[in-house]
Every structure is written in C-alpha cells, then in structure tokens.
Amino acid sequence: MDPLRSYLGRLLLEDVTPVVMVLATPLAEAACRRSGLSFVDMLSPFSLFKKIDVPVRTASDQPYRLQMFKIRMVYASDVRNQDLEVADERIKLVVSEANENALPDLLSDPPQLEDVLKKPEAELCPSWIKRFNRELVRTLSFSEHETFDHPVACLLVVSSKDKEPISKFADLFNTNQLPSLLNEGIMDPQILKHYLVLHDQQDGPQEIAVNILAEMRSTLGLNDCKLLCINSSTQADGSDADNSWLPYKAHGLQNHEGACFLNTDDMNQIKDFMQDFASNHIIPYMEQKIRVLNQQVATTRKGFRNQIKNLWWRKRDDVPEAANGPMYTFTSIESQIRVLSDYAFMLRDYELALSNYRLLSTDYKLDKAWKRFAGVQEMSGLCYFMLDQSRKDAEYCMENAFTTYLRIGSSGQRNATRCGLWWAEMLKTRGQHREASAVYFRISNEEPSLHSAVLLEQAACCYLLSSPRMLRKYGFHLILAGNSYYLSDQKQHAVRAYRNAMFVYKQNPWSYINNHVHFNVGRWYGVLGIFDVAIKHLMEVIACSHQSLTTQSMFLNDFFHFVQSTGEKFDVYKLQLPVFNMSSLGVVYEDHRTYASNSDVDVNESIWHELEEEMIPSSSVVRTNWLDTQPKSSPFRNNKACVCVVGEAVKLNVELKNPLQISVNVSGISLICQLSTDSSSAETTVLTTAAEEDIANTKPSISTFESDENKFTVSKLDIVLGGGETRRIQLEVTPKVVGILKLVGIRWTLSDSVVGYQYFEVATQKKNKKGKRGARRSLNNNLIVIKGLPKLTGNIDCLPTKAFTGDLQLLKLNLSNKSEHAVKNVKMKISHPRFLIPGDSRDVDLEFPQCLTKHVQSDNNVVLSEGTKGKFKGLLFAFPQDTKIQGGSTFSWPIWFHAATPGNFSLYLSLYYEMETTTDIPYRTLRMHYNVEVLPSLDVSFAISTCSSRMQEYIVRMDIMNRTPSKSFALHQLSCVGTKWAVSALPSCNSISSLEKIHANQAVSCFFKIKDVGTNSSIEAADKSCGSDMILSSGGSTDVYDVSLSPMTDFHYQERYQQGKLAKGPHSLLDFILISKAAADNSSKSEQLLSHHTCHCSPLSQNPVWWLMEGPQTITHDFSKSCCEANIQLVIHNSSEDNISVRVVTSDRMPDKNQTVPSHESASGWYDVSLENDIKAIASAKGTHLQKELSESISPFVWCSLSSAQVDLKPDSCAKVPLKVCIFAPGTYNFSNYELHWKVHPSEGGQVDENGISGGGQGHPFYVTVLQGV
Helix, strand or coil: CCCCHHHHHHHHHCCCCCCEEECCCHHHHHHHHHHCCCHHHHHHHHCEECCCCCCCCCCCCCEEEEEEECEEEEEHCCCCCHHHHHHHHHHHHHHHHHHHCCCCHHHHCCCCCHHHHCCCCHHHHCCHHHHHHHHHHHHCCCCCCCCCCCCEEEEEEEEEECCCCCHHHHHHHCCCCCCCCHHHHCCCCEEEEEEEEEEEEHCCCCHHHHHHHHHHHHHHHCEEEEEEEEEECCCCHHHCCCCCCHHHHCCCCCCCCCCCCCCCHHHHHHHHHHHHHHHHHHHHHHHHHHHHHHHHHHHCCCCCCCCHHHHHHHHCCCCCECCCCCCCCCCCCHHHHHHHHHHHHHCCHHHHHHHHHHHHHHHHHCCHHHHHHHHHHHHHHHHHHHCHHHHHHHHHHHHHHHHHHHHHCHHHHHHHHHHHHHHHHHHHHCCCHHHHHHHHHHCCCCCHHHHHHHHHHHHHHHHHHHHCCCHHHHHHHHHHHHHHHHHHCCHHHHHHHHHHHHHHCCCCCCCHHHHHHHHHHHHHHHHHHCCHHHHHHHHHCCCCCCCCCCHEHHHHHHCEEEEHHHHCEEEECCCCCEEEEEEEEEECCCCCCEEECCCHHHHHHHHHHHHHCCCCCCCCCCHHHHHHHCCCCHHHHHHCCCCEEECCCCCEEEECCCCCCCEEEEEEEEEEEECCHHHHHHHHHHHHHHHHHHHHHHHCHHHHHCCHHHCCEEEEEEEEEECCCCCEEEEEEECCCCCCEEEEEEEEEEEECEEEEEEEECCCCCCCCCCCCCCEEEECCEEEEEECCEEEEEEEEEECCCEEECCEEEEEEEEEEECCCEEEEEEEECCCCEEECCHHHHHHCCCCHEEEEEECCCCCCCCCCCCHHCCHHHHHHCCCCCCECCCCCCCEEEEEECCCCEEEEEEEEEEEEEEEECCCCCCEEEEEEEEEEEEEEEEEEEEEEEECCCCCEEEEEEEEEECCCCCCCCEEEEECCCCCCEEEEEECHHHHHHHHCCCCCCCCEEEEEEEEEEECCCCCCCCCCCCCCECCCCCCCCEECCCCCHHHHHHHHHHHHHHHCCCCCCCCCCCEEEEEECCCCCCCCCCCCEEEEEEEEEEEECCEEEEEECCCCCCCEEECCCCCCEEEEEEEEEEECCCEEEEEECCCCCCCCCCCCHHHHCCCCCCCCCCCCCCCCCCCCCCCCCCCCCCCCCCCECCCCCCEEEECCCCCEEEEEEEEEEECCCCCHHHHHEEEEEEEECCCCCCCHHEEEEEEEECCCCCEEEECCC
C-alpha cells in the first residue's frame, strides 16, 4: 500500500504540519464570538488544502509539487507544554462521550463470530478510538526536544474597532504576550509575521477597515497585511447560517450558540485568505528556511573533516548522563539541524529529513541526550515508512526509540506511547497485525487504566485481523480491556468489550473464564439498571460447581439481588439451579402391572417378565384385550400410547442435583401437564411427536399450562438441597377423568424468587430389531387414561433386611383391596423359594417356633415325598379356589423365611389376580421386591468314616465355626433326614452335651456315630434310644423340632437342589440338619431359630464291599487234652448297585507288628489301633502259667479251612463265609491275617469309576481271648 494512502500517512500529513501562532485583540475575538465561534475555530476548517498544487523546492534544485497541505492554527497561550492531568481529562471526555453513546447498542444481542468476521477492518474498532489516539498524541505538543510544533509563523489580528491598530500589533508581539518557550530561547522568535485587520460588518461599513489596511501596508509591508470582513449576514436566527455551514461541519466547525452572521461570501473570503496565507507566505518561508539551514549544516557538519572535528570536540569532556542531555537553545547547531529536519519532513522531503535525522542521532547519542535521541530515531522510522524503504530499518528505529523512551523513566512514558501508536499503525499498514498487537500490549502497560483499556481493545482487534485469526488472544485481550474500562468507571465500554468476547468462549469448555465473563456482564448490566439482561447473564453462572464457596455465594447473592430489584417473580426457561438430569427421567404408570413400592419399579422388566411368564395367560395381551373394544376411529386404539387408570397416580422419577457447595431452597416442584377429554384433538395433537418437538422448540410461557383441578391433581414438593447433594425425587399427577394425559415438563421455584421450568424434549424412538424387547421405562409422556380398576396393595410384615445364615422366621403376607370390587383367582410366584416359601392356612395363628416341635415322638420320618417335590414345580403357588379379597378388606397369608446362604439377595414376588366384575383390563399383577443381606453365622461341615468294628455304622466328626464378630449361638438339635439313619453320641464323648454356646470366632468339633437302620441286611436292630434326631443342648429346652414337616422339609428340598442334583445316587448319601439358637439379648423380642442344611454327605472313603468277622469273643479250653478249634464266619455285604465277586484269602504267617498294613484307608479317616502285643500269655484261672515259651518262629494258630474262597454278591445283599482256626495255646489273638479281593461287574448302561472296578483290603482286627480250662 502507498504510505500516503494509509491511515498513518494521512495522520502524519494532518498532524505533523506547520503551526501558526495566533495573537488577537479582545475586540477581534468579540467579533468572532458574535457568530458563536472563536477566531481559531473560524479559520480551522479552511486550514486543510486537499488540492493546493503548489511547487516546492527545498535543498535540491529539482522542484516537486504539493497536492495536500495543512496548517495548524494555535493561540499563543496554547503554545506551551501540556499539563498531563488536564490533557488526560480531555482524553477521558472523549471516552466518556463514547461511553454514553454505547448504551443503546448494549440492548441488542451480543455479536456472533460470523458477524464479526464479515466486518471490514475499519469497523472492527469503534470510530472514536482514532480520535482517542490523536488526543493521546496531542498531549505531547510543544515539547522541548521536537520542533515540528514550534510556530512557523505568527498571525497578528486586530479589530477595525481597535484604537490605534498599528500600535496594537506592536503590543501583541510584546515579550510579555509571547509563550515562555520563545522567551526561554527554546523556540526561535524570529519567525514569519502576518498582519490581519478583522472587520465586523454588523458594526458598520468597511471603509474604516480599508483605511486601516492602507496604513498597515505603508508601515508593516505591502504583502504581509490583509483585511478580512465577517458577519455579513443580515439575519441572526441562524437559518441561513446552518445551510451555509453544512459543508464544514465535518471539519469540526460547530456553532454552539445558535445565531450566526457568517454567510457564503464571508466563508469564501476566509477560504481565499487561508489559501493565500499558506501558498504565498508559509510554504515559501519554509523553503527559504530549509535552504539556508541546509547550507549552514553543509558548511559546519558535513564532510569528513567536520565529522572528525565534531567527534573530537564532543569527546573532550565527560558529559553527565541525563534524560534530556545538555540544554540546547534555538541557536545551537543541533537545534538548527532539528528544525531543518522537521521542516523538510513537513514539506515531504523525506530523504533530506532522514539524512539530517541520522546526522543528529549521532550527536545526541554522544551527548547522552536520550530523549532527543529517541525523538530523532522515531522520526527516522517515520521517514523510512513514508519513503516505503527498508522495513527492517524502520522497525529498528521505532524499536530503538521505544526502548529508549522507556529507559528514560516517567518523563518518556507518554513519548513511548506515541511512538508505539505510530509503530503499530506502521505494522498494520504492512499487514503485520500480530506484531502490531504486541506493540499495543507493550504500551498499555505504561499507561493508566483508561488509556490501557483502549490500547488493549486495539490489540484485540489486531489479533482478529492476523492470519491465521487468533480468536483466543482476541477474546483474552478484550477481557483485559473490559476490566480496565470497569476500573476507570466506564461500565458501558466494559460491557461492550466483554460482550464482544463472548462468542470466543461460548463453544469452549473454559468454565472459569466463562463464569467471569457472564458474571461481570450481568453485574454491570444490573448497575446500569438493565435487570432483565443482567439476570439472563447471571443465570449462566449460578450453577458453577467448580467455583469456591465464596465465589458461589457471591454469584448467587447478586443474582437474587437483581431479581428482587425487579419487584416480581421471573419465569426462567431451563433454570440451571438445581440441575435436572433429564436422562434419568422415568415415567411410572400402572396398567395391568402394579407395584407395592417405588423401589419395585426400578427392577428390570425382563426379571418380572420371566417371573410372570408361567402365571399370566399366554393368550392375553393387555392392550389387545381392552383396546379391541374401542371404535376403530378412536385415538385410544393407538398402540404406541401407554395406559394409566383414573384415580391412580402417574409418577415421574427424576434426579436433581445441587451443583453448589451451599444449600438451596427449592419449593413447589411439580409436573406441567395437559389432560384432553376431546378424542379428536387428542388424536391430532397430543399423540404426535411433532407437537412435542414444537413445545420444546417454541418454548411457550409457563402461563400457557395452567393446572385444571377438575381434570387432574399434581403433587408439589418442597426440599432443601445441601451443598453438592444429588437427590432422586418422585412427582405425581393423578387423573380424575378419562382422556389423554400429556406430561409436558417440570416447574419449580428457587428461593421463592425465581420460577424455573423445563419442557421434556422427546426424541423419536428408533425401532428395535425384530425379536428384541425395548426398555419399558423410557420416557413416554402420552398416556391414555381409562376407567378405574380394583387394585391390591401388599407387603410382607417384618421381613428382615439383615439376617444371619440359617435364620428361620414365620412372616405374614398382607394384601389390601381398597377398591369397591372384589378380586379372585389369586396366584403367587416367588423368585427365590430357597428364601421364601408360602405356608398353609393353618399356620396363620400358630406360635413360632413351638409350631415346629414334635408333639408325639416318632421315627415316622420321610426323606421327601413326590408331593413335596412337585409342590414347587415352576415355583407357582395358587391360593385356595374360594379365596376372594373383597373391596375394602385385608387378606393375610403365612409365609416362611429362611436365610439360606450368605450374601446380598433380591427377592421378587408377583401376585396375579383377576377382577370379579367386567373391566377394560381383566387381570392385574402386584409386584413386590425386597433386598436382604444375609450375614455369615455358623459354618458346618461333616467328615464321615466307616466303622471297622460294626456293619452299617459310621463315625462322624462335625466341625462348626462361628463366623460372626460378636454373636453367640447355642447348638440345639442335630437331625438326619429320613428314617434310614439313627444318630447317637459316642459313649466316651461328652463334648457335645458339655458345650453350651459357641462364641464369636470360636471353632469346635463334635464326634458321634450314625447307623444305617433301614436295610434288611443290618445285623443289629437299632437301639431304642437311637433316632434320627439328637438333642445337643444340655440344660436348655429338650423340645425336638420335626424336620419331616413343612417348612423344614420344603427348605431342605431347596437346599438339596442347590447343593447338588436331586438324589439318583446310592442310598448311602447323608443329609444333616443342624438347628441352633441365637443367644438371647435385650433387644430380641422372640427366640431366634437357625437351621443349617448340609446335604450329600458321603464317607471319606467308600468301598463297594463291607465285611465283618463274627464269632465268640472268649473261649475256655483245656489245652492239656488237645488244641482248640474256633468256628468263626466272615459276613460280606455288597453296598453298590452292581454285581460283585469277592475272594477271601487267609494266611498263617504272622504279620510284622511294626509293619503298617497297606491300605488306601490309612491315608485318612478312622481306623482301629491293634493292641500293643497281638499275642499275650494269659495266666489260667488257677494261677498257673505255661511252663515253656512258644518259639517265636512257630505260629500259635493256623487256619483250618480253605486258604481261599470266592462268593458272588448281588446288589445290596450279604453272604457269610464260614472259617475255622486251630489255636495251640491260651492267649489273646488277632485274627486279621486275611485279605479280601473284589471285582465289580457293571450292569448294562451303568457307569463305574475305573478305579472302583476292582480292589482289595486287609482284614479288620478281630480279637479272641482263649483261656486255659480247669
């Protein structure tokens, strides 16, 4: 771009121009004031010549032409250093005027990014900012170190009414009237003088003025005197004047008093005067001055000899460093060079000006006159710019000047600001907007807050114009500017700056700066009295969860303050406090599905569907049944709509959160609803998603939806949300008439000041794939209201939420029918029959636990009948056929609870019932849901080993561990399930009866034996004292609980099912039930009974063959006559389900007493310990003993029968193998030196473990004592 066409070029042409000092008499000023203007104001519009076309010749012989020229008219009184405080007030006035004019624009919407980017560069910054920059530069006018503000000429003005006007000219140029800068020798007083006689046509004809002019020309010179006539108009109303001054108002010429006597002839005369003054006097004078000074400089300073001389002279003395350096008068060579440079610059001979600025720069640097050095560096940079040469040199000079000004201190700060403004404009002209913004930011740090704000705003605009656009820096610098405006009490400008930055942060997750912007804009709008906009912005920050407690309180207090200032309640759409989580919305309506409590609704629908699938008739679909009765044209046939019942509340669950750290009061939370009884309008509007989307998009006022209490009632909820609290609430609407109910939204009141409301935005639901069920509780805000139906409510009394494992309780299921009509055909389905089992009608009035005791002791136990197993097939329980629950009555039924296993469990119950009368829906279901936490109590385990000395007997070790941290339990009863087994204590074991309590974390082991009394092959009949139940308590209750009756047998069936598959295995499988009681404490109201079921217990080592030696235990024989023969027999039993062949092998060799019998049973379990000596010599009854010892190498007895015998056994059968032994001496003998070898023959289709097909074992110890007979 041509520098002359740039803004900086035009600025320099208009502001760095020759100054004409004006000295006028009071009467001359009075003549101008008659038209409401001062003399300088009257001439100023005509001081700019856009097409002067004057030839100029400076130092060179080649002339050039000036097309544009301007002179500055200044009163002599204003030729002085500016008072910064007064100048700053004048600058503040510029900003304040723009501040007042900015208020109407603040009522519009904030600008958007697209709008800002479309604006041309000239419109991005307000127009008044250029005026501000000029005023800021003019504060440095008439400084000592610069001469382009020194007067080039002096215009002396007298009135034609002045007495002795010639003498008045001499008095005006008296030293007392001249500025101090001229008297002090800083400015050259020998300047061009021009004399003017001003004649007011209102005072009379101009003959007097013509005579004065003639006298002046004869005295002061012919060409330097002029006459100017004004106020020629005959009208004083200003009507003609307004039309005449229109072309000049753009130049700042304003008539503030209204009356004006200047007409067109007067203005033409003024224009001609100024044209002549500039072209024929000022420009020739400056040309002559330049040529003289240039010749003088060339003689004294140019050339190598003069440069060396000047350098040597300046380095003679050590010049002390000072901001302004030594004092330079107008006669010094440095001042003359500066005048030459500035004159050349004003006449646009930039090359001459630059050469002299560079020459002068060296002198000032050597003299350490840093302020003057910075000034010539600044002008050098401008010369480079105007010449459009060496951008690098231009920027270097501006940077050097800027840093030098700052290094000087406070006296150079304002000069640095001016240098920065020119430097930034230079960079902007060259398209270096990013660098220009950095310059603006640097100079903003040196200025007061008001000036800094304007400079930061210009920096922001440069960031927006840079390539690529730097939006974040644009927004950040606007925020800085707005804050500085606020500190300078310019609130409209502060709001404007913040509003212009909003679009930068609108789409970005910068929460803190977003809060800062909206809060300050809202607060400043409130100070300006624009409360509605203030509240709108403050609503954006009242839900700031990330801020500190103090900041949140400040935001909220200001918000409520401005709301109260309006004197009315505000209706705010989507108020962010509290925050409603619309994704958590769930509509709860009861059609054929009803719920006992609110928690039951949250259960997954698939769980209820699976539970009710067998109970509900497969051919019935609720909507098909009753919708088919509606006319085809009815909107009630819309299958997409949900169903609710008159008089039954439709509930909406929603989660709301207080994002703040302080408590908030939320009152009147309710639903916004519509209920239409007109089917045609309902069909066309309510049931279409288009209408729903229309509400969400248009956001109608909340007053549109008024509650109609004749059609429905809504609940209202008042809550106080603590800091950071999240709460799920339930809102209700109860329809009163048949129709179509629509849930529109939610409304609430915040702190009794602001009414918030939000509409539901219902998105179009996507179709699910075929065969897949969608979630039922998705938001469906259209519901068809049908006539009232009977409804059951129910609960289980005293169902514990926490229980110990094994806890057994008798509870009561209560069902209430609050309608007028009866219900029938009641069924119940339970998800966990291991925990809950329905009782019998006779259990209602029984006392627990006495109802479980055996009233007549008997062994008539059964394992599990087929009826018991089939009772819970499908887990469906049907109440008696004659059961009807009448309207207004309550029905109770016993139900047993058993805490089967530790853990957290959800128990689901569903009751099905039908209506006795004809209704739209023929049946309904009642769903109940309970959560139970089962805590560990007693861990019970059993270890079973076969008894070698008895057929069908086992030794059992019961290990009990109390897993509770503080609870104690008392053992009461151990039972074997069924009639096959008898349990009894070991004769020598008293540990069971002596154990009163098992304390917390205690472990005990108990031993007892069990006997199989249910097989025909039992050798011994069961003892009368043995039974399937054994009392374990010593001094407590001796009541025996019957485990063969319900609910014990029912729960045991469930435990068998859970602990293993139902019995198909061998009959030797054992089930135990241990009954204990919790130790009583003060808080317990009744006795707490616990039953522990251990199923599918088996011996640790279970062989298919049992055997037992039978025979006399004591024999008396006279060995003096012959050896003794003992007849014994080996009883062998097949306990498997397959045929087995067994071979018995005897041996006469005595086993080594130190040798361990090789048997797989020795690894674990129980086994007999042989006597210390297998053979003892026993004295005879008469006290005699053997006279000689038997040789150790000879066996004392031998087997007389065959050494090997084989038998075949069928399943569950016994065989006896007769044996005979010959004994040679009295004593005690162990006839265990035999072995059994067997082989299993599996039946067809049977499966036998490979390890169990064949096997063997050593004989069991069998001791016989032989005594010497008399």
